[in-house]
Amino acid sequence: MPRYDARRIEPKWQAYWDQHETFRTPDEVPEGPKFYALDMFPYPSGSGLHVGHPEGYTATDILSRYKRMNGVNVMHPMGWDAFGLPAEQYAIETGTHPRVTTYKNIDTFRRQLKSLGFSYDWSREVATTDIEYVRWTQWIFLQLFDTWYDPGFTWTGPDGKERTGKGRPIAELPIPAEIEQQGDDVVRQYQDDHRLAYQSHAPVNWCPALGTVLANEEVTADGKSERGNHPVERRALRQWMLRITSYAERLGSELDDVNWPESVKLLQRNWIGKSIGAEVDFYCPSLESGGTSGLSASESFEEWKQARSQSKFPAQPEESVLRVYTTRPDTLYGATYMVIAPEHPFVERLTTEENKDAVEEYCRKAGLKSDLDRTDLAKEKTGVFTGSYAVNPVNGEQIPVWIADYVLISYGTGAIMAVPAHDERDLEFAQQFDLPVIEVVETPDDAPNIGFTGEGTAINSGEFTGTPTKEFKRKIIEKLDSEGVGTKAVNYKLRDWLFSRQRYWGEPFPIWHEIDDEGNLTGKMTPVEESELPVELPEMEDFKPKGTPEPPLSFAPEEWLYKIDENGTRWKRETNSMPQWAGSCWYYLRYCDPKNDDAFIDPEKEKYWLPVDLYIGGVEHAVLHLLYARFWHKVLFDLGHVTCPEPFQKLVNQGMILGEAELTGFQDAEGNWISAKELPDNFEGETVSVAAEDVEKQGESFVLKANPSIAIDSRAHKMSKSRGNVINPDDIVSDYGADSLRLYEMFMGPLEQTKPWSMSGVEGVFRFLARVWRMVADDRAEEVQLNDAVQDVEPNEEQLRILHKTIKAVTEDIEKLSFNTAISRMMEFTNEISGQDIRPKAVLEPFVLLLSPFAPHLAEELWELLGHEESLAYAEWPQFDESKMVESEIEIPVQIKGKVRGRVKIAADADQDAMIAAAKTAVADYIEGKDIVKTIAVPGRMVNFVIKG
RNA sequence: GCCGGAGUGGCGGAAUGGCAGACGCGCUGGAUUCAAAAUCCAGUGAGGUAACACUCGUGUGGGUUCGAGUCCCACCUCCGGUACCA
Incomplete structure (x- = not known):
């Protein structure tokens, strides 16, 4: 009784492919595409x-x-x-x-x-x-360790494109003379500071209760550990970083050349977050140490400006200058205060005696907060005044300098000029602390100027009043540049990549650190020789956390952890591991x-x-x-x-595959139904699974048949163990076979789309495969043999037409990754040909080849049954012939004013006049006695008459 | 809030601006069977009709067009991502 038996067929062909190494790609570089x-x-x-x-x-x-x-x-x-x-x-x-x-x-x-x-x-x-x-x-x-990024280097790559910016060997890094003079250690430090792989002291998520460091993904939104819900702290530890920010520009611009979904490109571009603006320097008189005694704040500011107009904008500002980054240099006249991040290096020096306690307290608290805490929009803005003032370079106004955690040290310069009139965050902060607000942009419409963040026309901006935003930006940058107090600048949201983890089960870093007599790192390091690679993980028996943020590898056996070289220098391995x-x-x-x-x-x-x-x-x-x-x-x-x-x-x-769709009703504590539409946000009653036959569709939603005022929630959920809707592929393979699983997953809908699982859908494609089997094989015979209807005869025109249409559709659909429609075309073929008493081999064989990428096991079995000794894996893909697809006669719709009022059979190659003549007979009743104002005839498609009266 | 995607029968979905709902599921009826499973045949958007006819129908409201699920404008809902980046 050889019915379609996936459990027999599938292991057979899997073994065949294994034994024959059917899918082995040659080791040597082949010829051709x-x-x-x-x-x-x-x-x-x-x-x-x-x-x-x-x-x-x-x-x-x-x-x-x-x-x-x-x-x-x-x-x-x-x-x-x-x-x-x-x-x-x-x-x-x-x-x-x-x-x-x-x-x-x-x-x-x-x-x-x-x-x-x-x-x-x-x-x-x-x-x-x-x-x-x-x-x-x-x-x-x-390689990353041995590379620095040279942003100004122009070169042409093997792809023939010219680029500016290149990763180059660290040995090629030019060493400035003043560094060179300071000796080898300073030179080495200088090099280390330029490597694409470098060390920093970055805050990590340390969970004291679990005794381990956690990755960001393991920390919940409210700052607790995902496992156990314990509090997580921020701690600064020595970490490895990769300088991905050097590549920010190319990572963004070279996306243009790849064939990716636009949405993914956009996601990456947003992540990289390029913005164009200006850096502006604000002079802080109170930071001036010595030399200015006797001068008033405005006098020393003028002196500084004078010096700047000579020196131009320096790469690093002086110790007395706060540098900010802004995308809106045109709002400079509206800056009423400044904010620096709590981690800003100037915090201590800017803080006056009477504000010291408050500032210290504020910065300490900010340090404990995670990024997520700090960015919680629901919270009110917090901050503290330093007691110091800075001078606005465009108008000499003194404005207070505040510290607030809404300014992030890791973006821009870690300091901002606040323009509360035209920035939501600054406005919120200004209102909180009662700081002045000056309007400097006029809206193009009647909307209020305060709170307007778009582009408009400048007001209250000195010589620039009346200038449109775009032009103003350009002009003010020119002016700042000529005065040496500002310059055009580009910033990226992208941060360098924190590349180390405090874990055992990861790649060890191939790095040695020099240690002193006490075992402390001296800061000098050396890579493991290439010939010494790989650095294997040490065998360890104890994986338990030790209660300190030390990585597990720091408890590795001594012979792994330490070495002493010939001249007596002691080295310790890097104990972080890679992510x-x-x-x-x-x-x-x-x-x-x-x-x-x-x-x-x-x-x-x-x-x-x-x-x-x-x-x-x-x-x-x-x-x-x-x-x-x-x-x-x-x-x-x-x-x-x-x-x-x-x-x-x-x-x-x-796309994601969701669990089977579920109907869910809601009941309160007394067992009364609550409509899904009236469900309170804090619903705490019972959710009840409802049977499909108790429910009907009413308008947009499903309701209980017994009580139509009760709406029932109908949706598919993500598969999860807790919900109990997980489908195990092994079960599908043993119940229906791998070909059914493959085919079903492709038939569910477009590949990119999220779609719910359906067991009866699996059954449906299984039935299709069984139909294919019966179309070719005799399912009543004792042995596997061809169906009597399969004969070695010439196919008729109709059969050839179906075949070639199917080849064309399936081929084109595969190229488009439109697998669901390819499968439905094969179903149509099977529906047609199965119904015929004589099924020529010459149409079945190409069909089996079309099916083979989708259901390879069944296809191989049928191919063999059709008399082939070799696997079809390298058989030639069927070619379609348009000439075999043409029909002599086709039926087209005839429309009156765009509405279908009849249909008519015409020769497939009929010209417009013939079509129109034939169409008129089909809608004679409608056009009789009427004026035909216009006639549209699309060859092979339709005819439309526009009539009057 | 911002960004992205999607709204078509009971369900999954199909439709180069040209017959909306291919194909599959489900459902209804029939054939086969002692009976069932399996299989095969027919039907299946809603209203309407004895049956046709006809009317309505692709989230909502407008628009372009001989003709719109498809193009344009405004809006609604759902899903996903993101979060003080100055």
Whole structure:
């Protein structure tokens, strides 16, 4: 009884592909066109594959199989983003080494993916935790360590484009004479300060209760730990940073050249956050130390201005000057006070004796707050007056300098001029502390000027009064520039990348720190020799937190942690580890040459396979992963290790798959229904799952049949363990087969769209595959054999037309990644041909090839049944012939004033006159006795008569 | 608040400015069967009719056009992202 039996067919072909290495991409660089189809590799979690994974994976698999059949060399690899917190947490709880857990999970994922029949070249599999992989991750880190960014360097890359700004070897960094004079240590420090990988003391999320440092993602919005809900503090610790900000401009502008969704490009551009404005210097008389005694504030200001008009705008302002960044230099006349961040280096010097206590208290509190606390808009603005004043360079007015945490030290210069009339935040602050507000921009309409932040016309602005905003900006920058008190400036929201974690399960940094006799770092460091790579993680048995923010690696065995070189210098290893992002920044390169011991990738292979032609993954990586990977790629590009400026030519985000749609009703404590429309925000009653037959649609919403005043909530929710709506792909494979799972996920709707799961939908595509099976195979026979209707005869015109239309539609839909419509075209083909008593092989064979990228197991089985001995994986993709698709006669609609009033059959190639003549007969009743004012005839489409009377 | 995406039958969805709802699910009826499952056939937007006809219908209101789900303007709702970046 050979019915369609996925459980027999699928393991058979998976074994065949394995044995024959069907999808092995040759190691050597091939000839001809290539296609690199990449999936965002998964983190192998303990809970196994989720139905969201196979969605993108099936899409790239369809493209890969389709391209192979078109004679293209395909790179289609898979691997594991295997470092990560859960394995380490598990180790803390159970003592099982993270490596053990990780590789066990990888085995599960591999088994699950293999059961879905993806055409990966498994010989290229890599895990970011593999020691040979870690070696090259560390090697790339050393490249970053050995590089500085030269913003003024103009050069032409291997892509033939001229750029300004280049990552260059640190040895090429020019050392200023005054640095050189101060000796080797200062030179070394100068170099260290310019490296793309550098150290800083950045605040981290330290959770005393858990005894560990947390990543930002592990801290909730209200500043508690995600696990356990314990308070989290900010603590400054020595950290590694990557100077991604040097690449901000190129990361933004080079997005223009990639084929990505505009929404993702926009997300990245917003994240980079380029803004253009000016830096302006404000002279602070109280900061002037010595030499000015006897001069009044305004006298010393004039003296300073005089000096500036000679010296021009300096790279670093003097100790007596507050430098601000503003995007609205045109509002300079409206600046009524200044604000500096609590962390600003001038805080202490600006604070007068009588304000000292208040300022210290304020800054201490601000330091404890997380960024999230500080940016909470619901809270009132806070701040404290320093007691000092600064002088507005355009009009000599003295304005007070405040400290407030709404100004961030990490953006711009950490200081602002406040223009409360035309900035919401400044206005709020001014109202809070009763500071003056001066209008300097007039709105183009009747709206009030105060609070207006758009462009208008200047008022109260001295010589500039009456100037439109745009022009004013240009002119004031010119003026400030000529006076040496300001200049045009560009700023980015993007911050440098905090690259170290206080974790065990990550790549160790290949860095040695010199230590003194007490074991303290001297500040001198040296990279691990390339020949010494990789730096392996030390074996440790105890993963428990020690209650201090020291990384776990600082408790590593001494022989790992320390070394003494020949001349007696003692060194300690870096004990931070790299974040999970590190491995995913370059895995797409390693796939092309996964076993290379001499280089992270062979240049020839890089040149051939890169860039990735199609990269599919979730939107959650739209900013961080994709920005980090692009950054590394650009550094490697500048250093000449890769030849294309962008790693991912085309990007597609697959949509989220939600759980099955649910109907939910609400009841109060007494069991009375509450309409979903009247649900209070603080609803605390029962949510009740409602059966579909108890509900009907009324207008826009679903209501209870028994009581139509009660609206029922109908929606699909994100799959989650707590909700209990998680679908396990293994279950679908065992109940319906991998081909059904693949086909269903592609049939659900457009790839990019969020869509709810439906079990009966899975059943539907399973029924389709069973129909395909019966169309070709005899499901009543004892053995697997061809259906009697399948015959080696010439197909008729009708059959050929259906076939060629299907080939055309499926081919074009695959190219567009419109898989749902491709599948419906194959369903239409099957509906037509299944109904015929004679089904020529010559139409079934191309059809099986069309189906094969979607349902490869069934297709291989049918291909074999149709008499082929070789796998269809490299069979030639069917070509369509337009001439076989033409119909001799077609039916078109006939409209009267745009409304369909009849239809008529005409010859397919009928000209307009013939169409109109035929159409008139079809709507004779309507046009009789009427004037035809206008006639529109679209060949092959429709005829429309516009009549009068 | 700002940015992005989306609103089409009971549901998922389809439609180069040209017959709205392809295809699938669900539902109804029928065939097959001792019966069921499976399968096959027919129907299935709403109103209306004995049946046709006809009328209405793509979130709402306007507009452009011979003709609008599709283009333009205004608005509403939902989903996602983001958050004092001067």
